Amino acid sequence: MTAKTELDRRSFLKATLVAGGSLVFGLHLPSKSRAEERFGIAEPAVAAFQPNAFIKIAPDGKVTVTVGQSEMGQGVLTSLPMIVAEDLDVDFANVMYEQAPADKAFANPMMGTMVTGGSSSVKMFFAPLRKASAAAREMLVAAAAQQWGVPAESCRVAKGEVFHPTSRRAAKYGTLLDAASKLTPPAEPKLKDAKDFKIIGKPMKRLDTPAKVNGTGIFAIDVKVPGMLTASILRCPYMGGKVGRVDEAEAKAVKGVRAVVTLGDGVGIVADNYWSAKKGRDALTVEWDKGPNPNLSSDGIYKMFADGANNDKGLVAKKTDDLAGAKSKAAKTVEAVYWSPFLAHATMEPMTFVADVRKDSAEVWGGVQAQMMVAQVVGKTAGVPADKVKVNTTLLGGGFGRRFEMDYVIDGTLLSKAVGKPVKVIWTREDDMQGDQYRPATYNKMSAGLDASGNPVFWHHRVVNDAIMARLGPGFGFELKPDQLDDSAFEGAHNLPYDLGQMQIDWVRKDTGVPVGFWRSVGSSHTAFSTECFVDELAHAAGKDPLAFRLATLAKHPRHAGALKLAAEKAGWGKPLPKGMGRGIAVHESFGSYVAQVAEVSVDNDGHVRVHRVVIACDCGQVVNPDTVAAQMEGGMVYGLTAALYGEITLKDNRVEQRNFYDYKMLRMNEMPKCEVHIVPSNEKHGGVGEPGTPPIAPAVVNAIFAATGKRIRSLPIRPEELKQA
Amino acid sequence: MTRLSVNRKAYEVEADPNTPLLWVIRDDCGLTGTKFGCGVAQCGSCTVHLDGEARRSCVTPLKAAVGKEVTTIEGLSPDSTHALQKAWIEVDVPQCGYCQSGQIMSAVILLKENKKPTDADIDAAMSGIVCRCGTYNRIRDAIKKAAMNGGAK
Amino acid sequence: MKRNSTFSNRNALKLALIAIACFALAGFAWKGGVTIEPVDGSVVNEQTIETAPNPAAAMAAFNEAAKVFFSARCANCHPASDVPTQGDNFTPHAQGVTRGKEGKGVYGMKCNTCHQDQNLEGDHMPPGVPNWHMPPADQKMVFQGLTAGQLCRQLKNPKMNGGRKTPKEAIHHLEEDPLVTWAWTPGDGRSVPPISYEEFMKQMNAWVANGAACPE
Incomplete structure (x- = not known):
């Protein structure tokens, strides 16, 4: 009953x-x-x-x-x-x-x-x-x-x-x-x-731990379906490019290759097993249509953004009544440009999807972040009703926002439909690196002012980047209009907690043609860097301790202040460090959690940065599993630290230059800082924990580098050349 | 046909002798605990043992494994009771878990050759395996815990 | 690489001799200065000199050959520290690779964890020859950071070259070790030393024949 x-x-x-x-x-x-x-x-x-x-x-x-x-x-x-x-x-x-x-x-x-x-x-x-x-x-x-x-x-x-x-x-x-x-x-x-x-x-x-220490945990790449074939796709490396002429004779001759399927933006090789598919793919000769913008480059995008920051009106994301007045009265004005690059997600498991498209139905297996959308996309692609699509969710070999996307879902579905058999498509690491939806690169034009006593009187932040929702909107059935704000582009900037006098945050949207997407902590992944470093600059300009300056302007934001105080206390803020070392602090709220981090760093003569210790304090409301909170805070920090030290996707001739971990470096065991996580006891409503650990680390490290060397990094990733001893 | 021994079980596989061992293990032997991460020996997710030495199976040709014993994560213990597996569970190391087979297989070699590894030893032994979730400090703790509990078994 | 089938894995000391095979230009001291100062214990056995000693010719020949020793293909595995380098700009080897006592790496991070008996197809694939390794910890045979003269004296020093008593002995392995000749067939995407293997051996032999004098 x-x-x-x-x-x-x-x-x-x-x-x-x-x-x-x-x-x-x-x-x-x-x-x-x-x-x-x-x-x-x-x-x-x-x-x-x-x-x-x-x-x-x-x-x-x-x-x-x-x-x-x-x-x-x-x-x-x-x-x-x-x-x-x-x-x-x-x-x-x-x-x-x-x-x-x-x-x-x-x-x-x-x-x-x-x-x-x-x-x-x-x-x-x-x-x-x-x-x-x-x-x-x-x-x-x-x-x-x-x-x-x-x-x-x-x-x-x-x-x-x-x-x-x-x-x-x-x-x-x-x-x-x-x-x-x-x-x-x-x-x-x-x-x-x-x-x-x-x-x-x-x-x-x-x-889920036991299944992850003995090889029994099933990720999409591990799925086995009777009669299944395996595919690799030679994808068009040019943004918005397409397949031109294909010579498939040699690929078809490779043992084990069953079919060569030309898709719009790539050529799929379907074979008995992965290595046959890969060899078939390597044997393909394809001429590409290089897309609508064959000269697109990182330099060009930087210039486009700088021009937008200086000349475009943009949209106002937040504004108080008299910025101009405050600007004219400021005793001291600080100005800076902050730059964050495009970033790839680089999940450890490359994109993988298994689809079995039948006449009237389909069954699919994948590590996905949006199952019902998957059902719809598979249904539409396969020509079967969405309610006849059975979606099986496997473990995800890392998500970080990447598996919210549908490209690999469509790949598997199209190939299965084409060959009439279950197909597992496995991207290579290079496919993953060059075919991502990237964290938007962001240009920040910032200015702030102090009165004669060193008190902040204005803050003006102009954010220039691509709009993620402009690309994803159509999937939700809407179009982001030119006069519409996409707060994922500047979240963390327009809700900056500090009382800094008159404030204005503008957003200048630029459509570069680079596919951009949700990357762990989304807008906060770059706004924490620009705002928390520039606040640090302002504190130094005011001749004040960076922690004291922050606390003095956070009177209305006790949870930010609470996280800051706890991190500072546990890190021994203000206590002397060995020569050559510096300590930096940052705090940022995202997804309802308030996270402060203190980083201790040293910089060697060649300009290489070593992060020795990171102290994290988080207020994420009522906690369910504190061990998970600690793991997520630490892991989120590592994700952000990897990006701050190494992460950069660059473009040349309308294609991504990076290919694999040798040119998109990952933080490794021998670079891992000591890390402690302290949870602010709280009965507030739940904040998230998967993402909020990521944003504060880049500014904490950059602020620590300033403390150690007197050099201010304003562009990520941190480049040893900029810090090298003359 | 190539004869191969994986986890003390004999296989006859049709794969070309130059096929990376990784894909033979996964596709021909059906053992999927060993993972593909980069294909160029940069990330270590594919680490297995060949006659008791660590190998990145994504760059090791099948022919190099002939006549040798291949051990994968599935063959480490029949019931997840290797000291390192137990320590991994005790410390709750994995997050997404994708790299952890490679991490554990690497750590096994470390403890086999060094019963009481220092932090520097762990750095030297484990920096070949990338963990995108950032579980390195827990890996370090688990290795030390396993070492204290007797290491290999 | 496969042209040399006489390779044997007798001892690690041979490695030290590979060192000889590879060094940089005369007067081309590494930036950052000298990191090791070899003791000049070299013994030149006069009987091995086949022609009249000609120090100027020997020095010139060594200076030319030193370009090979100092090239990235050779010097990357002959660092002053215990971390090999990679690439033409001598970047510390990714993954925190270290030498180990025998020059074969440590634990699950040994050279042959990744490096196979042959090069693998494709850019950035690990290069390989049988027994890929570095000089052992007790005879590091450093190339990086030296002048041609320092290198030359190190090569002749039996305490540092694996016990080779004469320069002729010292260069003998250059003819038989596949790790040496690998430098000229380094696999996809890698540069080769600035002079050919034949030219290199010609210069090394000329150096010996002319009395094996070392540049300053």
Whole structure:
């Protein structure tokens, strides 16, 4: 039977007894899409009464939580089950996860569709999962109470068991499933008091670790489907370019090659196995149409952006009433240009997708961040209805925003459709590096002023870059108009917390033709660098300690200040360092979390920077798994540090110059700083943790380099040439 | 046909002798724990053992493995009880997990040759394996933990 | 590379001699100055000199041959530190590669973890010959950072060249070690030394024949 109840105005719980005697609790959540929030574009409402998270209790007491979010390392396969285990009151050792199929039932309430991104999983699913779990627990208690003929209130629960202390009776959840399924779920279940938490807020072991230490964890590249072929695609290296003439004779002659399929922007080789496909690809001769902008180069883009910063009006993202007046009255004005380059995601697992396109349906396997969009894209590409597309989510070998894209999904689908067999397409590292959707390069023209006492009186920041939403908009069914703001281009700049007097943040949009996309922490990945370094410059111009200057202008932002103070205290801010070393600090809020970092660096005579220690303090609201928070903060920092030290995608003749890890360097073990993470105790609502660790490290390191050497880096990556001792 | 021994099991594979061992292990032997990351020996995700020495299987031709014993992550222990696997679980090292087979296989060689590695030893032994999630400090901790717990087994 | 099949893996000291095979121009001291100062313990056995000693000719020949020793293909594996370099600009080897006691790397980071018995097709693929390695830790046979004269004296010093007593012995391995000849067939995307192998050997033989005098 099925019973349902209203949990709040728009979410519903259903309890269903399924084959095998397990009790399944389904939950429906209200949704609002990001597109709707940002751009006022309505998406079709999510159909009511469809569950979007499942809790399954088996007769043996094992609990399986079906997770719709994708696991890309951020620990969501553990954190969501932890939430369930807490209010259900079961031993976490008896809890396991199961990856959900693509279904609106699992839509991320913030996005209205299944999306793992925006550091939103815990934020979105915490309250509804707790309520569903508490309701399930109350039903189990009610079932026991009914059997015993005692009031439910006189019963207690612990570790998956209901007790009646007075009569000394006990029943395990697994014995109560049938009775519980006949009850009506409570509308307002009582949530556990936070002081009684046994799981939430405690460091718990990740449920996915065992499969990741013995080779059994399945990533897209590991998927095996009967009759499957493997493909490699020689992709057009030119942005917006196309396939011209193809000579496929030699490729077809390679043993194991089954088909050569010309796609619009590449030529696919489908073969019995990967190496045959790769050899076939290497044997191809293709002439390319070099695209609409064959001379596109990094130098040209820099000039275009500089020109835009100096001459274009742009759009105003934030403005106070009298910038001009403040500018004219400033006793001291500081000006600078900050530059952040294009960056690649470089997930460890190159883009990979498996598609089995049949006549009227399709089944696909992939590490994807947006399952329902995948279903739609596969359906459209394969010519089958989206609801006939079964999407299987594998583990993601890194996400960072890259697997939100659909290019590799389309690749696999087209090739399977072309050959009529299941096909696994595996990109090479070079394909991945040259065919990414890059973090937008950003030119920042900045000026700020101080009065005679060194107090800030104005701040003017002009941000020039590509708009991610201009490229992605059509996928959501809208077009970013020239007078429309895309806040992903300047987020972190227009909401700068400091009180710096009159403030204006402008955005000049430039369409370079370079595909740009979401890269871990999105706009904050570059705005933290420009703003936190320039604030540091302003502090020095005012003759003030960078920490003191920040705290003095953060009176209205206690969470920024709290993170700063904790990081500074733990790092020993102000204490002397050995000669040649410097300490730098930065704080940045993104995705609802406030993260401060202090970096200790030294610079050798050749200008090479060594980051010795990073102290991180984060206020991410109420924490589910502190061990995951620590891991994500540290990992996010490493992602940002790698970019600050080495990351740069450059263009020449309309193509990316970097190819692999030898020219797009990764931070390695021997360069890894010591790192400590301190969590600000907080009962505030949840912030994200997957991304907020990334933004503050570049400015913290650059500010530390200034402290160590007196040299101010304003362009990333940090170049040893700029720091070399003369 | 080429004869190959992987995790003490004999295989006869049709692959050309110059095929990278990585793709033979994955596609012909069906052992997918060994990962492809770069194809040019830059990232180390593909690390396996050849007669007890670490090899980047993405650049090792099949012919170089003939007559030798190949060990992959699947062959490290039957039940994930190698001291390093246990330490990896205890420290909760992996995030996305994609590079971790290579990390563990590299660490095995380190502990085989050095029962009490220092930080400098760990740097020298482990800097060939890239972890994009940034789990290096936990890898370091896990190696030390495994060393304390007896290393190899 | 395959033309030399007499290679044997007898001992690591031979390695030291490879050092001899590769050095830079006379008076072309490495920026940053000299990092090692070889003890001049060289012994020139007069009986091995086939023609009348001609120090000027010997020095000229050595200076010419030194271009090879100092070229990137040779000097990259003969660093002053324990970290080999790579590329034509002598960048420290990625992955934090280190020498190890025997010059074969350490732990899971040995030379043959990546370097095969042959070059692999494609730019940036690890180059290879059988037994790819560096000089051992106890006889580092440094090329980087030296002048031609310092290099020359090091080559002649049996305490530093693997016990080769005469210059003739010292250059013998240049003819048989595939690691030497590899420099001229270094694989896709790599430059070769500025003079040919034949020219190089001609100069080295001329150096010996003229008395093996060392440039200043």
